[in-house]
Amino acid sequence: MGRVNSRERLIQLIRDEAVFHGDFVLTSGKRASYYIDLRKLSLDHRAAPLIGDVLLDLIADIPDVAAVGGLTMGADPLANAVLHRGLARGLEVDAFVVRKEPKDHGRGRQIEGPELAGKRVVVLEDTSTTGGSPLKAIEALRKVGAEPVAVAVIVDRATGAQAAIEAAGVEYRAAITLDDLGLQPQ
Numbered sequence: 001m002g003r004v005n006s007r008e009r010l011i012q013l014i015r016d017e018a019v020f021h022g023d024f025v026l027t028s029g030k031r032a033s034y035y036i037d038l039r040k041l042s043l044d045h046r047a048a049p050l051i052g053d054v055l056l057d058l059i060a061d062i063p064d065v066a067a068v069g070g071l072t073m074g075a076d077p078l079a080n081a082v083l084h085r086g087l088a089r090g091l092e093v094d095a096f097v098v099r100k101e102p103k104d105h106g107r108g109r110q111i112e113g114p115e116l117a118g119k120r121v122v123v124l125e126d127t128s129t130t131g132g133s134p135l136k137a138i139e140a141l142r143k144v145g146a147e148p149v150a151v152a153v154i155v156d157r158a159t160g161a162q163a164a165i166e167a168a169g170v171e172y173r174a175a176i177t178l179d180d181l182g183l184q185p186q
Contacts, residue, residue, distance in 0.1 A: 006053035011180050013047050014038070014155065019181060028129045028159075032186055036155055038126035042077040051078060051154065052085030054175045056093075058152050059122050065149070066119035069096035069111075071133040078124040078154070096121070098137040110140045117145035123170070127155040131164030131172075138168055158185040 017040065024035040041047035055078060059065060069079040079095035086093040096113030103109055121141060123134045134151045141148045151165045156174030165172040178185055 006050045007057070007175065010041075010047060010050040010054050010154075011176055013041055013044075013050070014176070015181055017041065017044075019183065026129050028132070030129065030159070034183060034186075036127050036157070036181070038154055039074060039077075042074075042081070042126060048077065048081045049085060052081030052083075054154065055082050055124060055152055056085055056089065056091070058173050058175045059150060062120075062122065062150055064120050065093060065122050067094040067096050067114055067116060068122045068124050068152075069098060069113065070124045070137045071098050071100065074126050074133065075124045075137070078126060082124070098140050100136070111144055111146075116141065119146055120149045121146045123148055123151045125151060125153045125161075127157055128153050128161035128165075129157055129159045131161035134161075134165055134170075135168055138165075138170055155181070 020035045083095040094114045138148045150171040153174045162172040
């Protein structure tokens, strides 16, 4: 499986199996005439390695990334895909999970995985409308002393997430645009 066409193969899978047309209410409360269900693909054996490759390629030029992850549950399979595909490339990139709220038992952690204090991390997201989930992850990461250096999104919906992330002082990167999927912004 050549990395060169991982992105094209992922675009085709998204177009064929993860774009649904109809009337949808997004997490943001906005209505949409299509819905991109990347959770369906991030847990699919055909797509997961492609997702890992595409996200690794997207962040390849960012130096010293220790770990990737984001808000559970959307980012969890993405982080695992990056961890596994990174290992296949000889990279040592760990994964982390950010809970929506800190645990009220055990160690009371909001972030599971390796210790991240002083480490450069990338927040992952399948598709973001407002940037709310990555922003919540960024806030939790900064609280534990991690340095979120970028947000890497599979599909950019062109609905303001980039501006919100950049306003928080974090670089925003997207692998696939609506144009790539033959969709119009809404």
